[in-house]
Amino acid sequence: MTMEPRLRTTDVTLAYDRRVISSDLSVSIPDGSFTVIVGPNACGKSTLLRALSRLLAPSAGEVVLDGKSISSYHTKEAARRIGLLPQSAIAPDGITVADLVGRGRYPHQTLFRQNRVGDDEAVALAMVATGVDDLATRVVDELSGGQRQRVWVAMALAQQTPILLLDEPTTFLDIAHQIELLDLFADLHEAGSTLVAVLHDLNHAARYATHLIAMKDGQVVAEGPPEAVVTAELVEEVFGLPCLVIADPVSGTPLVIPRGARHRA
Amino acid sequence: MTATMRGARGEVIRRPRRALAVTIALAVTALVLAFVALGLGDYPLDPLEVVRAAFASDGSFATTIVLDWRLPRVLVALLFGAALGLSGALFQSLTRNPLGSPDIIGFSTGSYTGALLVITVLGTGYVSTALGALIGGMLTALLVYLLAYRQGMQGFRLIIVGIAVTAMLQSFNIWLLLRSSTEVAMTASIWGAGSLSLVGWPQAWPSLIAFAILFPAALLLTRPLRQLELGDEAARAHGLRVEGSRLVILIVGVALIAVVTATAGPIAFVALAAPQVAKRLTASAGLPLVPAALVGAVLLLVADQLAQHVLPGSVPVGVVTIVVGGAYLIWLLVREAKGRL
Numbered sequence: 001m002t003m004e005p006r007l008r009t010t011d012v013t014l015a016y017d018r019r020v021i022s023s024d025l026s027v028s029i030p031d032g033s034f035t036v037i038v039g040p041n042a043c044g045k046s047t048l049l050r051a052l053s054r055l056l057a058p059s060a061g062e063v064v065l066d067g068k069s070i071s072s073y074h075t076k077e078a079a080r081r082i083g084l085l086p087q088s089a090i091a092p093d094g095i096t097v098a099d100l101v102g103r104g105r106y107p108h109q110t111l112f113r114q115n116r117v118g119d120d121e122a123v124a125l126a127m128v129a130t131g132v133d134d135l136a137t138r139v140v141d142e143l144s145g146g147q148r149q150r151v152w153v154a155m156a157l158a159q160q161t162p163i164l165l166l167d168e169p170t171t172f173l174d175i176a177h178q179i180e181l182l183d184l185f186a187d188l189h190e191a192g193s194t195l196v197a198v199l200h201d202l203n204h205a206a207r208y209a210t211h212l213i214a215m216k217d218g219q220v221v222a223e224g225p226p227e228a229v230v231t232a233e234l235v236e237e238v239f240g241l242p243c244l245v246i247a248d249p250v251s252g253t254p255l256v257i258p259r260g261a262r263h264r265a
Numbered sequence: 266m267t268a269t270m271r272g273a274r275g276e277v278i279r280r281p282r283r284a285l286a287v288t289i290a291l292a293v294t295a296l297v298l299a300f301v302a303l304g305l306g307d308y309p310l311d312p313l314e315v316v317r318a319a320f321a322s323d324g325s326f327a328t329t330i331v332l333d334w335r336l337p338r339v340l341v342a343l344l345f346g347a348a349l350g351l352s353g354a355l356f357q358s359l360t361r362n363p364l365g366s367p368d369i370i371g372f373s374t375g376s377y378t379g380a381l382l383v384i385t386v387l388g389t390g391y392v393s394t395a396l397g398a399l400i401g402g403m404l405t406a407l408l409v410y411l412l413a414y415r416q417g418m419q420g421f422r423l424i425i426v427g428i429a430v431t432a433m434l435q436s437f438n439i440w441l442l443l444r445s446s447t448e449v450a451m452t453a454s455i456w457g458a459g460s461l462s463l464v465g466w467p468q469a470w471p472s473l474i475a476f477a478i479l480f481p482a483a484l485l486l487t488r489p490l491r492q493l494e495l496g497d498e499a500a501r502a503h504g505l506r507v508e509g510s511r512l513v514i515l516i517v518g519v520a521l522i523a524v525v526t527a528t529a530g531p532i533a534f535v536a537l538a539a540p541q542v543a544k545r546l547t548a549s550a551g552l553p554l555v556p557a558a559l560v561g562a563v564l565l566l567v568a569d570q571l572a573q574h575v576l577p578g579s580v581p582v583g584v585v586t587i588v589v590g591g592a593y594l595i596w597l598l599v600r601e602a603k604g605r606l
Contacts, residue, residue: 053502054501055498055501055502074504075501075504075505075506076504077504079502079503079504083502084499084502086496086498086499086502088496088497088498088499089495089498090361090494090496090499091495092494092495092550092551093550094544094548094549094550095550095551096550099550100550103491103492103499103503104503106488106492106503106504107504111485111488155499156502159502159503
């Protein structure tokens with residue numbers, strides 16, 4: 001317990017212009033965990049992820065990476081340690097899968113020193129890990145939603161960072177592709193990556209996370225292993241939704257069964 | 266797995282191979298056209314005579330014609346075309362829009378305003394006109410950038426603001442012309458049409474020096490440009506300093522078009538069309554810089570030769586490009602509108 005986690009925030013205030021989302025927020029990401037951040041819309045979970053990935057500079061406090069403020073890193077050095085799969089990435093039209101995945105190599109390249117072999121290797125590994133190696137020569141615009149999301153994950157993997165942040169990676173995918181992608185993340189986690197994801201589906205979060213952070217109104221309400229965090233009381237407190245929590249018959253993890261207005265006794 | 270990986274590498278290599286082939290073909294085309302152009306005129310020479318005239322330093326009449334009279338104009342047409350193509354590629358990539366070209370979003374018009382102010386208020390010296398155009402273009406770019414800036418820069422906003430500023434500057438330009446004497450207005454109008462006919466070695470040198478800095482600078486921006494195409498968040502996640510890179514791209518792009526406009530007046534269409542033509546020829550993702558420059562060079566050289574030798578009278582090259590460009594712009598607008606609806 002004496003070791004500090006690689007990535008944490010210390011009393012950060014996160015704001016867009018003057019609109020404060022979170023204040024005095026201290027969060028630690030356990031090393032080697034698959035951390036999932038959950039909470040209702042506008043609770044500040046994506047904002048926290050943006051701060052962790054240095055897309056948003058805190059207006060007070062700091063994000064600490066490996067003992068140093070993340071803002072003190074050269075941007076490329078930080079990008080060799082933390083990868084991000086953003087929601088807003090754009091595929092240039094006509095780009096091939098291999099070319100797009102290769103764009104993730106940017107932080108490893110400099111103007112005068114380019115490691116072509118290392119780049120090709122990283123790109124090939126990332127495509128194999130995400131199962132898009134057969135699509136390497138295809139144009140990204142022509143792929144299905146599920147395939148495209150895998151390609152974006154491959155781009156983030158090609159960055160070869162020990163920590164990978166995922167901003168709502170499963171949104172807009174059908175259930176089969178969601179599970180497929182979450183299985184992929186679980187594989188990556190098992191292979192040694194620290195993952196931090198924002199997810200909407202509590203049951204998916206409870207199944208796949210090793211560490212869960214529940215947020216409401218910009219603050220952390222509870223954190224810990226899913227079994228400890230996902231309780232009927234907590235779900236009602238955080239989401240304002242009465243529910244029943246049972247053991248998932250397949251995985252044994254907590255399963256949230258909502259009681260909507262029509263199903264309250 | 267090896268097979269697919271080989272497939273992956275094969276493709277990674279094959280696309281640049283097409284791009285490379287197209288680039289070489291364009292460069293050869295430009296070179297051949299340049300030799301043909303050097304032979305065209307009232308004193309026609311075939312390419313062999315051109316080569317002989319160029320390398321025989323015997324002070325013959327042919328040498329004077331080729332080296333002193335025709336070479337600066339041909340060279341300037343090639344290099345200005347390349348600069349316009351590069352500038353267009355930089356801006357269209359930055360705004361992620363084929364309409365986000367410096368001639369559409371007001372920088373040429375701003376240069377013209379600068380030049381007009383110098384011509385109508387200070388007199389008509391060549392150097393001061395060029396300086397006025399340079400400063401006018403830069404100030405317009407700064408104005409458009411500041412008006413469009415809101416927590417970062419967004420391409421579409423830049424285009425809209427640019428079109429609005431262009432409209433205002435155009436009416437200001439007309440007012441300037443109306444209140445000046447006929448003679449001054451004539452001079453200003455000729456400059457404003459965009460012409461290479463007054464360009465000789467003395468006018469060419471300053472821009473050649475500027476290009477020696479600006480062309481390599483533009484090529485160094487290739488990788489940041491390719492990152493910006495992915496969206497700001499992805500680019501930032503990859504460690505790019507997004508705002509800083511964008512500002513540098515903007516400065517180099519404006520400088521390229523300002524140098525051209527300062528020397529030759531506003532030349533429309535080349536910056537707009539060259540990057541899109543190059544993209545289609547090379548089938549590349551994003552707008553390729555070197556092919557865009559080469560397409561621009563070929564386009565402007567051909568347009569200038571048409572203006573000189575095919576069209577009756579001496580038509581400024583800007584008029585040729587604007588006629589061809591108008592047609593292209595209509596096609597582009599119709600296609601864009603279809604995409605949006």
